[in-house]
Amino acid sequence: MSSHEEIVLKPIGVVRTPSVGNQVKDKTRISQIVIRDDLAAALDGIDDFSHLFVLFWLHEISNEKQKTLKVHPRGRKDLPLLGVFATRTMLRPNPIGLTLVELVKAEGNVLKVRGLDAFDGTPVLDVKPFDSWDTAKDTRVPGWWTKLESEKAKSR
């Protein structure tokens, strides 16, 4: 397979939330992930995990915006101009969102999850159980990241 070939995906479900705008960033908030009826059986046993990764498609990012190569983190001009792969910006060649959420309840084809920063109607690509291989000790992050986090903590 050449690295220029196209890959076609089909959503496995959709995000449902009454939250709008900046409300979706509130990590204490509960959202629903409604999985396609024909895939409901693929959820069997998921509720034995407390946390999941949700992969979703940032469908509001236009083709033009996917060509962005550099950004200031959160649009802040006082922070360095960085490659999009060095940030979690939505402006990326393949705008796939990745968020770790708490699984509150699984019922039929609906997952109730806490901490999903995605808008109502967002197509979901995959859900994966979180386990100890998904984390690392002694990690290092840049100064700009620590600065943003400490500002966020102060504003709470």
Next chain:
Amino acid sequence: MSSHEEIVLKPIGVVRTPSVGNQVKDKTRISQIVIRDDLAAALDGIDDFSHLFVLFWLHEISNEKQKTLKVHPRGRKDLPLLGVFATRTMLRPNPIGLTLVELVKAEGNVLKVRGLDAFDGTPVLDVKPFDSWDTAKDTRVPGWWTKLESEKAKSR
């Protein structure tokens, strides 16, 4: 957007490794991710992070296998039959792999990473820096998962 609409992705690069077969499961091993030349600028600043998530396309999973809804973890009949979303099996509706790796070195358009369990030639969809929002405390996993991990530990 309807949840049945198709989504088209284009790889951002490709995995390069001399390892074959079960060798790729060795988490101490170093692989290269060769990013497309036209996206090299999107890596600027990535080396300030010690760890990355790599999203890749499991291109050897056929359309037929993507229809699998239930599996025994690692094909083990002594373990429960589970929905694919309750496992990390490659047999999933959208076969996207997600692995946390250590970034050893970033040079030009090449990332040297440790711990990527992907074969040579695997198309890469995204790389994202790992930060403290990507992990959780007090997580719960099922008994079958703990059993598999303890067997693995004993065989080392």
